[in-house]
Amino acid sequence: MTYLAKPKLHHPSLQPNQLGFTRRDYEGAISTLCAGCGHDSISAALIQACYQLDLPPHRIAKLSGIGCSSKTPTYFLGASHGFNSVHGRMPSVLTGANLANRDLIYLGVSGDGDSASIGLGQFAHLMRRGVNMTYIVENNGVYGLTKGQFSATSDRGSKSKKGAINADEAIDMAALALQLGATFVARSFSGDKTQLVPLIEAALSHQGTAFIDCISPCVAFNNHVGSTKSFDYVREHNEAVNFLDVITPRAEITTEYDEGAVQEVTQHDGSVLRLRKLAGDYDVNDRIAAMRFLAEHHAQGEIVTGLLFVDPEPEDLHVHIKTVPTPLKELNETALCPGSAALAKLNASLR
Amino acid sequence: MSPISATNDFVIKFANVNGSGSASANQLFGKSIIRMGVPVAPRNIFPSNIQGLPTWYEIRVSEAGYLGARAGVDFMVAMNPQTWTQDVASILPGGYLFYDSSKPMPKSKFREDINVIGVPLTEMCNREYTDARQRQLFKNIIYVGALSALLDIEVEVLETLIGEQFKGKDKLIQPNIHALHMGRDYALNNLKCPIGLRVRRANAVGDRISIEGNAAAGLGAVYGGATVCAWYPITPSTSLAEAFTKYCTKFRVDPETGENKFAIVQAEDELASIGMVIGAAWNGSRAFTATSGPGISLMQEFLGLAYFAEVPAVIFDVQRTGPSTGMPTRSQQCDVLSCAYASHGDTKHVLLFPEDPHECFTMGAQSFDLADRLQTPIFVLLDLDIGMNERLCAPLEWDDSRLYDRGKIMTYEALEAGKDFGRYLDVDGDGIPYRTYPGTHPKRGSFFTRGSSKDRYAKYTEEATAYKDNMDRLLRKFETAKGLVPRPIETKAKVATRIGALYYGSTSPAMREAAELLAADGMPIDIMRVRGFPFHQDVVDFINAHDEVFIVEQNRDAQLRTLVVNECSIDPARLVPVLHYDGTPITATFISEGIAMRLNPPVQQRLKEAVA
Structure with missing residues (x-):
């Protein structure tokens, strides 16, 4: 971490986006994480994605649980409301927030301890319900704040900094999200910003539950030889299935690609996800094939990254429970209170 | 032993098998007495089970208006062979036993000092009906018919009620009325009617309504503007969330679009329930959960977050017997401390203690104003006794000019x-x-x-x-809460006295009756009903104004007493606990005897104390 704050004045050459905000307007407080932490790269990617998507910062709500990853919402989007809740319970708090106001953009930031161990249940049930949000797990396979214990996403056979070998099977969060009904599932790597930024943009544009499992090496406790979540190991075993360009509804499509090499998915909000295929005939709309692909490549020791699955017409929780389009928090006495006449009738029926 | 003779003042208890369809017949019976202008207090006594185990329905008939439970049974409708022995044993000497006499019973199964009334219910049903389910269901209506003759209940009232009950399913009306008369005619033709216990038309009900506390609280949440309900099923609170759902469906669906002005999520557990409530309230909705003791235990961490981060939340805790799973279908006031000091670190929470369904409604609605105003969790502490039983109470009221207090919001x-x-x-x-x-x-x-x-x-x-x-400011905020929670209510004895008693929640009707019993025995007491925590100064003043102060509770450890001692710096010796904690609702005689024993110790005890 650094103690030197950036000057408040923006450099005149900083380009404003369509809303007149520069990239600096999407930043937060100075990070207190370790120098070189993968999580800081993800924060930077989030800033970049929100800036490029022209999102009004105050219309984003960022929520997290507890842990290194859950600290990061302080370090981006300083003009957004944030909620650092309790360990493993971001999903329920975010679900409640989403029920209250369906008009905000919801970003949940969590870690592998937060979402795969203590919060696995809440993670699963949020996916099942289809809460409209972007859920990022900053996955380093280790407990950082308590100094280096294995987490539930540590691979079997991976070595800890102190030399212990993990004997427990790893939880694959992306595979779980696919099984549980998430309508957008991706995996990426904090060390690959060119892959990560468009994935975050696509996830934020997605009108359902978008899940990104982002491998994010812990430089302090899980970046040594023998770890399967180190920068070197992930770079070596990274098997990207596609490369994504996100074309917002307003942007003009300019680049041309050979037919067959590209898959285009138009999302509900009009954004186009243009996927350059890297792995043969990978079909990003086929949930079951995605699950099979993940399992096969996992068996070969490969880390599959890219956009793994997207449902272009997702249904979210509000559709399921048929709420009115007006955010519930906006409804007043007239809309909510049946009044004394209705009560008098009810009284009469109870005599 | 002469038969008990009483008009509009007796306890009748129905022993049934759960899942046999007896509940609606028993309710019909109770309601007919209310319609004759005589107050009744019905209580379900049921197991944590769906079908096959014993269940009881006890109705206290009291023209004087005593709605607390009363010990002893004057009239037992013994329909369950499994519990026969204990049911027969519970009848007061001179009381009545009503049973199905289709099969002969050995004399040893009865008692000499009670009056036995046999009606061949099974035989009558088998003769009349061929369908097994009909035989079972109509048997219940037949005994209600027989009881109407024995207890002198107006049959027209029962007929009207059947008509109301099956409105819209009209073809069921006649068969039920037929079954009713089968039982009634049998009794009139074969038994001495009426018996010593009778119902006589009176005018003691007034405009009161009958509703379960859980239903009233759910309705209070609708009126109070709750838009988000996140809950996890747990007895005895489930029917509160279900009532909210029912009333929302009735009142909050846009008639044109069919869209809902509410969101109800059945969460995966209580942690998720309170998490959703906190998330929704943080984001500007009024939100609540309904739970019971085990749920409160699970929510502890989140409750500390809501306290410290100052997020509004409303928690309806319908208390049941603890610790652990305890007795899920029995009542207690045993979560007072776990709610008041919920979570780790220094925490204090606002509690409300409704006495009946009427207050479940008013406090239910008010809790959302308090949560927004104080930006903190508000606990509404019901218990199974008022939550899951229909209780006669004042009609529900709403002032249409009332606006929601959303508290301090920077716009x-x-x-x-x-x-x-x-x-x-x-x-x-x-x-x-x-x-x-x-x-x-x-x-x-x-x-x-x-x-x-x-x-x-x-x-x-x-x-x-x-x-x-920050911690000191939170204390200042709690001080502010004292002036916002409902004030305690004192009922003074007719003559000046230096004896007082504190009580709260569902203990209310038994306490009021106990005070009358004590006054009649020459021991007048002033009573004060605590309605909220933090305690108002009135509570301290009340304690200081009396030489001897009792505190009546339905838990083993005198939890409210601990809270009073702790929060008001009262000498523990000044507060004498009277504690009822076997899972059954507290009775007036339990309280009055407990207090009388202390005020007027028996001779032996007095001698012992003198020697010591």
Whole structure:
């Protein structure tokens, strides 16, 4: 971490986006994480994605649980409301927030301890319900704040900094999200910003539950030889299935690609996800094939990254429970209170 | 032993098998007495089971209006062979036993000192019906018919009620009325009618209504403007969330679009329930959960977050017998302390104690104003006795000019005007800061909500003075709450007395009756009903104004007494506990005997004390 704050004045050459905000307007407080932490790269990617998507910062709500990853919402989007809740319970708090106001953009930031161990249940049930949000797990396979214990996403056979070998099977969060009904599932790597930024943009544009499992090496406790979540190991075993360009509804499509090499998915909000295929005939709309692909490549020791699955017409929780389009928090006495006449009738029926 | 003779003042108990369809027949019976202008207090006594185990329905008939439970049974409708022995044993000497006499019973199964009334119910049903389910269901209506003759209940009232019950399913009306008359005619033709126990038309019900506390609380949440309900099924609170669902479906669905002005989520557990409530309330909705003791235990961590981060939340806790799973279908007031001091660290929470369904409604609605005003969790402590039983209470009222108090909200306009916003800044000196809803203003008013320590501007800090400053402000806020929660209500004895008793919640009707019993025995007492925590100064004044103060509770450890001693710095010796905690509802005689014993110790005890 650094103690030197950036000057408040923006450099005149900083380009404003369509809303007149520069990239600096999407930043937060100075990070207190370790120098070189993968999580800081993800924060930077989030800033970049929100800036490029022209999102009004105050219309984003960022929520997290507890842990290194859950600290990061302080370090981006300083003009957004944030909620650092309790360990493993971001999903329920975010679900409640989403029920209250369906008009905000919801970003949940969590870690592998937060979402795969203590919060696995809440993670699963949020996916099942289809809460409209972007859920990022900053996955380093280790407990950082308590100094280096294995987490539930540590691979079997991976070595800890102190030399212990993990004997427990790893939880694959992306595979779980696919099984549980998430309508957008991706995996990426904090060390690959060119892959990560468009994935975050696509996830934020997605009108359902978008899940990104982002491998994010812990430089302090899980970046040594023998770890399967180190920068070197992930770079070596990274098997990207596609490369994504996100074309917002307003942007003009300019680049041309050979037919067959590209898959285009138009999302509900009009954004186009243009996927350059890297792995043969990978079909990003086929949930079951995605699950099979993940399992096969996992068996070969490969880390599959890219956009793994997207449902272009997702249904979210509000559709399921048929709420009115007006955010519930906006409804007043007239809309909510049946009044004394209705009560008098009810009284009469109870005599 | 002469038969008990009483008019409009007796206890009748139905022993049934659960799942046999007896509940609606028993309710019909109870309601017919209310329609004759005589108050009744029905109570379900049921197992944690769906079908096959014993269940009882006890009705206290009391023209005088005593709605608390009363020990002893005057009339037993013994329909369950499994519990026959204990049911027969529970009848008071001179009382009545009503049973199905289709099969002969050995004399040893009865008692000499009770009056036995046999009606061949099974035989009558088998003769009349061929369908097995019909035989079972109509048997219940047949015994209601027989009881109407024995107890002199107006048959027209029962006929009207059957008509109301099956309105819309009209073809069921006649068969039920037929079954009713089968039983009634049998009794009139074969038994001495009426017996010593009788119902006589009176005018003692007034405009009161009968409703379960859970239903009234759910309705209170509708009127109070709750839009988000997140819950996990648990006895005895489930019917509260279900009532909210029912009333929302009735009142809050847009007639044109069919869209809902509410969101109800059955969560995966109680942790998720309270998490959703906190998330929704943080984002500006009024939100609640309904649970019972085990759920409160599970919610502890989140409750500390809501206290410390100052997020509103409403928790309806319908208390049941603990600890652990305890007796899920039995009543207690045993979560007072686990709610008052929920979570780790220094915490204190606001509690409300409704006495009946009427207050479940009013306090239910009020709790949302309090939560928003105080920006903290509010606990509404019902218990199974008022939550799951229909109780006669004052009609529900609503003032249409009433506006929701959303508390201190910093608006877009205030932020735009450049007003200083510190999320944890005590601007008004009452300990309550201002908050902003997420998404209010593009440049101002955003803040970070966290369970870790922060300064007045919501910035993370581990600085000692900032932490202490915040903790002290939370105490000031709790002090403010004293003036906002419902005040205690004192009922003075007719003559001056130096003896007092404190009580709360469902103990209310038994306590009022006990005070009358004691007064009649020459021991008048002043009573004070505590309705909220933090305690009002009135509670301290009441204790100081009496030489001997009893505190009547339905738990083993005198939890409210602990709270009073602790929070009001009262000498523990000044508060004498009277505690009922076997899972059954407290009775007036239990209280009056407990108090009388202390005021007037038996001779032996007095001798012992003199020797000592």
